[in-house]
Amino acid sequence: MTRHPVTVHQGAYVHTVPWTPQFEAVLRRHLPLLADGQPITPDLALADHGLTSLAVVSFLLELEDEFAVSIPDELLTSANFANPTTVWSVLQHVRGSRSAAVPTNGASDAR
């Protein structure tokens, strides 16, 4: 399993936070259209690989369970679950990392 370093921009700073195998395993379980052995790249379009509007709920529930977190309402935007980078950023943010800048609901989620 490749541990992709995720580049997260926060203001003028750029942080590199590799996602964990645990995260990748959860994510892979929810991408039914991802071919076996196909790498998960940072900008992979999750919706195109089976993470539908309904499937994202199961994914979030498992993510919250696996990492023992509760994702706050303001981070529950479709934009934050567009690709592995955005999801990992959300998770890092919720886990208390200061390395991730995450768009919040109403701030930048254009609808």
Place this chain on the structure above:
Amino acid sequence: MPGDDLVPDEFREVSLEARLLLATARSRLTPAHRQSVRRFLEANTAELDWGRFIDLASRHFVLPLVARNLIRLRLIHADGDRPLAPYRWIFTYVYEGNRRRNLALTDEYAKVLRALTDAGVRYAVRKGPVLTERVYHDLGARRVGDLDLLLARTTVPAFESVVSELGYDQGRPTGNGERIVPFDRKTELFWRVNLSNVTLPYLKPAYRDDVEVYVLDACVDLLPARSLARIDVTEVLERAVPAVLYGEPSVMLDPLDQLVDMCIQLHVEATTLYYIEIGKDLTLMKFVDLLEVIRGVPEQVLDQLPGRVGDSGCADSVYYALHHLTKLYPGAAPARLVGAFEPADTGFLDEYGGFDGDRKRWDRSFADRLFDRERWRTARSEVPGPRAWV
């Protein structure tokens, strides 16, 4: 045949009950139209299944309206006193019961509007209350469910604070209706991620037989989430106009925004699996609402509708609503207005499922589907959470 002039040609083949419903589901009936209904009833009363008629009228949310018309205009009486229909008492009680229910909602929702105004929360009232008070002018004629409000997204926390003080909670009623309990996490997640144009509803037990719960529905966009169209909610709120609703100084959508809002809602609900599944996709009430609102807008203002819709991307929704409205009620909207929204390709008129599933095409006509009581079997929505409490 007597009563042949009762409904438009396209609806001549629908059931007797559906034809009677279509003919009586309107706010005003001309003397000629009343005579036509009477002739139809005199000719068909033996064949009419009144149980089926009441069921159909309920499914289309117009039972109070048709009940009022049948009783007040004495349409179910021939020669002044000979009854043409059974169950007159049901029609009476439905209308009176609905009026009483709406009075209860008036008292409660007035408190909400007052509190929001006092707290300086900017809002505009949509749909039900505006229609009942300012369009139908009859508290018993139209069923009202929830209080629909448009808010700026940034106002939602202040709104929540105000309605929480009034006893409202986001959640669902318990089995005995005595308490509101929070939605499960799955529902919360789905709505927040995928239905970001609306908040989950705020409920408060009513402890009344005629009102189970009071419901506040707040939306922060007139368009469904993921829509490619764009409407600036800030501009809509700035255009909103003062109005006295439920006896309270309040704010409602400007007439053109109200029309756009109703057309979008009608299109979205008519084609969304979530609504098809619960049979609230195609209801006569929505078309009667639209008919009456258009009737109340001066022609020179109506002419500005294409300009208002502009390049927002929702012209197809306006066309969808007006096209079907004028099929049901010919002349309900000026032909040039409908024509102004007609796209080159009108294939989308027969599509459904695109908002919350796979896009499909109906294989039956609009007239067939509108009065088909089993239409809901067509669709299954995967959306978790609330359906309809009111």
